[in-house]
Amino acid sequence: xxxxxxxxxxxxxxxxxxxxxxxxxxxxxxxxxxxxxxxxxxxxxxxxxxxxxxxxxxxxxxxxxxxxxxxxxxxxxxxxxxxxxxxxxxxxxxxxxxxxxxxxxxxxxxxxxxxxxxxxxxxxxxxxxxxxxxxxxxxxxxxxxxxxxxxxxxxxxxxxxxxxxxxxxxxxxxxxxxxxxxxxxxxxxxxxxxxxxxxxxxxxxxxxxxxxxxxxxxxxxxxxxxxxxxxxxxxxxxxxxxxxxxxxxxxxxxxxxxxxxxxxxxxxxxxxxxxxxxxxxxxxxxxxxxxxxxxxxxxxxxxxxxxxxxxxxxxxxxxxxxxxxxxxxxxxxxxxxxxxxxxxxx
Amino acid sequence: xxxxxxxxxxxxxxxxxxxxxxxxxxxxxxxxxxxxxxxxxxxxxxxxxxxxxxxxxxxxxxxxxxxxxxxxxxxxxxxxxxxxxxxxxxxxxxxxxxxxxxxxxxxxxxxxxxxxxxxxxxxxxxxxxxxxxxxxxxxxxxxxxxxxxxxxxxxxxxxxxxxxxxxxxxxxxxxxxxxxxxxxxxxxxxxxxxxxxxxxxxxxxxxxxxxxxxxxxxxxxxxxxxxxxxxxxxxxxxxxxxxxxxxxxxxxxxxxxxxxxxxxxxxxxxxxxxxxxxxxxxxxxxxxxxxxxxxxxxxxxxxxxxxxxxxxxxxxxxxxxxxxxxxxxxxxxxxxxxxxxxxxxx
Numbered sequence: 142x143x144x145x146x147x148x149x150x151x152x153x154x155x156x157x158x159x160x161x162x163x164x165x166x167x168x169x170x171x172x173x174x175x176x177x178x179x180x181x182x183x184x185x186x187x188x189x190x191x192x193x194x195x196x197x198x199x200x201x202x203x204x205x206x207x208x209x210x211x212x213x214x215x216x217x218x219x220x221x222x223x224x225x226x227x228x229x230x231x232x233x234x235x236x237x238x239x240x241x242x243x244x245x246x247x248x249x250x251x252x253x254x255x256x257x258x259x260x261x262x263x264x265x266x267x268x269x270x271x272x273x274x275x276x277x278x279x280x281x282x283x284x285x286x287x288x289x290x291x292x293x294x295x296x297x298x299x300x301x302x303x304x305x306x307x308x309x310x311x312x313x314x315x316x317x318x319x320x321x322x323x324x325x326x327x328x329x330x331x332x333x334x335x336x337x338x339x340x341x342x343x344x345x346x347x348x349x350x351x352x353x354x355x356x357x358x359x360x361x362x363x364x365x366x367x368x369x370x371x372x373x374x375x376x377x378x379x380x381x382x383x384x385x386x387x388x389x390x391x392x393x394x395x396x397x398x399x400x401x402x403x404x405x406x407x408x409x410x411x412x413x414x415x416x417x418x419x420x421x422x423x424x425x426x427x428x429x430x431x432x433x434x435x436x437x438x439x440x441x442x443x444x445x446x447x448x449x450x451x452x453x454x455x456x457x458x459x460x461x462x463x464x465x466x467x468x469x470x471x472x473x474x475x476x477x478x479x480x481x482x483x484x485x486x487x
Numbered sequence: 488x489x490x491x492x493x494x495x496x497x498x499x500x501x502x503x504x505x506x507x508x509x510x511x512x513x514x515x516x517x518x519x520x521x522x523x524x525x526x527x528x529x530x531x532x533x534x535x536x537x538x539x540x541x542x543x544x545x546x547x548x549x550x551x552x553x554x555x556x557x558x559x560x561x562x563x564x565x566x567x568x569x570x571x572x573x574x575x576x577x578x579x580x581x582x583x584x585x586x587x588x589x590x591x592x593x594x595x596x597x598x599x600x601x602x603x604x605x606x607x608x609x610x611x612x613x614x615x616x617x618x619x620x621x622x623x624x625x626x627x628x629x630x631x632x633x634x635x636x637x638x639x640x641x642x643x644x645x646x647x648x649x650x651x652x653x654x655x656x657x658x659x660x661x662x663x664x665x666x667x668x669x670x671x672x673x674x675x676x677x678x679x680x681x682x683x684x685x686x687x688x689x690x691x692x693x694x695x696x697x698x699x700x701x702x703x704x705x706x707x708x709x710x711x712x713x714x715x716x717x718x719x720x721x722x723x724x725x726x727x728x729x730x731x732x733x734x735x736x737x738x739x740x741x742x743x744x745x746x747x748x749x750x751x752x753x754x755x756x757x758x759x760x761x762x763x764x765x766x767x768x769x770x771x772x773x774x775x776x777x778x779x780x781x782x783x784x785x786x787x788x789x790x791x792x793x794x795x796x797x798x799x800x801x802x803x804x805x806x807x808x809x810x811x812x813x814x815x816x817x818x819x820x821x822x823x824x825x826x827x828x829x830x831x832x833x
Contacts, residue, residue: 305810308776312784355752355774388734389758406701412735428701430654438658464651 352386698732
């Protein structure tokens with residue numbers, strides 16, 4: 142395997158000393174980049190995801206154009222329901238829909254959890270090709286959706302503000318809910334492990350809808366499955382957990398076998414360090430809306446953010462995916478500000 | 488003024504001892520009630536809001552049909568932009584839209600902040616009529632949107648997941664943003680004070696989108712205006728603040744002149760008591776999705792919630808508005824469970 146020229150991300154994940162924090166951005170390969178938009182006009186969503194050459198091209202765009210310290214494979218969290226045998230439709234700009242939602246024991250029994258290497262071969266091929274093309278420039282991140290978040294889509298059938306139906310299923314069909322969460326967990330473990338074997342240097346688990354749960358429900362329906370994944374995958378490579386909106390779980394998760402926890406901006410760096418007893422690498426948490434401010438202001442905020450997190454055991458990132466309306470120069474300014482950071486303690 | 492037969496809510500707001508906690512539900516007058524739906528079929532939204540007889544009828548429905556311990560006037564937070572001279576459209580089931588968003592100094596200068604008594608006469612008339620019809624049965628709650636939340640709609644022009652445009656305006660036109668927030672604050676103070684003079688026994692300020700802000704931004708763009716309102720209104724009647732999603736502000740707000748703080752379910756009762764140093768009445772925080780569970784389960788959860796909050800200095804409520812899909816019997820079960828609660832410490 143080619144040695145990494147820039148291994149800041151992996152050093153931060155191992156809590157090794159770095160000259161400055163690594164930086165990448167959630168959704169960095171995507172809708173704010175003109176070259177991505179050109180590809181989107183030619184190929185539909187699943188063609189982009191399922192064609193390794195296209196996924197690789199999209200994955201590399203922000204590495205070359207924005208200068209991030211890591212690539213994250215272009216894919217989607219809903220490839221897991223697809224691999225389980227559930228139809229997923231993606232209408233450009235409208236979000237996903239799953240016409241056949243899970244309702245019964247029979248629905249759950251019918252779900253596939255095996256032959257991940259076949260069903261998701263295109264992801265593994267894209268990782269291998271991207272790894273080759275990167276030629277050691279920066280590490281490559283793989284990812285999956287967290288079981289609770291995938292569960293939400295499989296029950297609800299589409300996005301929701303409140304995830305009412307998903308919660309109703311969890312509250313009224315609790316046994317079935319846990320069966321489904323376990324099936325998602327099982328296939329996700331296989332999926333992430335194979336990603337790490339195919340070229341990913343680390344993986345991130347996105348629990349985008351975890352914050353819809355109360356602390357108690359998070360402990361019941363989300364946390365055990367996140368921990369199961371982390372424990373099963375950690376020997377294959379470092380795991381970053383990103384359970385959005387769950388400040389209340391930070392203490393518990395800081396004691397897990399995850400290498401880092403991603404944060405949104407509703408927790409201050411200082412609070413997050415306190416809640417995690419300063420004993421795990423933290424990632425985040427710049428509000429993407431702040432990328433719409435003037436560039437000097439962005440750079441000032443980034444510096445303040447790093448000052449507050451500290452430059453060590455820290456990965457600079459956004460607190461959620463970059464939005465389509467961010468000017469490319471502003472995204473670049475975010476990355477540059479991290480690269481210009483001088484750690485006073487060094 | 489007729490003496491209140493049931494003054495549990497006001498006692499809880501004054502931190503006086505109660506035999507059991509008072510209970511009401513955000514959006515209790517609304518879309519889950521068949522009698523409301525019948526009125527909705529006959530009268531459009533603003534006819535319902537602006538006709539005191541209709542607003543009163545709708546306000547009384549949950550008092551008679553669900554047995555809540557307080558009425559909350561049927562109205563909308565966007566009556567404030569309307570009173571300021573901004574057009575607000577409401578398409579049934581689609582949410583509000585404000586075609587003329589605020590962009591410039593001139594737009595802000597043009598906003599009206601006076602003659603609230605004229606512009607919002609229909610609200611004050613509805614309060615007076617409802618108060619009369621209630622005949623002292625339960626207290627009557629008035630309300631307004633918080634400045635940050637109203638600002639979001641006035642800049643964005645419609646609902647948003649991220650409130651990007653509102654934030655961009657706040658970050659790039661900070662001076663104008665504060666001018667606008669101050670204008671909203673000024674008219675809201677007048678509005679809430681007049682509500683209290685017109686029949687409301689207390690008022691609640693809904694900061695529905697506060698949780699979109701980082702702790703620092705909340706302190707800049709939301710908190711000062713909430714405190715200004717509370718300080719100015721408190722001598723006219725008790726104020727409940729409900730800044731949804733801002734667990735990080737609980738300590739600060741517990742030291743304010745508010746009589747209570749409303750909570751959503753992303754903070755546990757125990758955490759909320761700790762964050763507020765147990766020195767303010769708390770309200771909430773049942774996840775409305777839990778009202779979709781079987782009734783015995785709802786009742787069990789309500790009892791646990793009260794056990795955890797404690798029966799004193801507490802107002803049982805949801806953590807957000809009741810959703811249209813909740814069966815009436817389940818809403819009733821929520822209220823009944825609170826009424827059946829026996830305080831072991833009594």
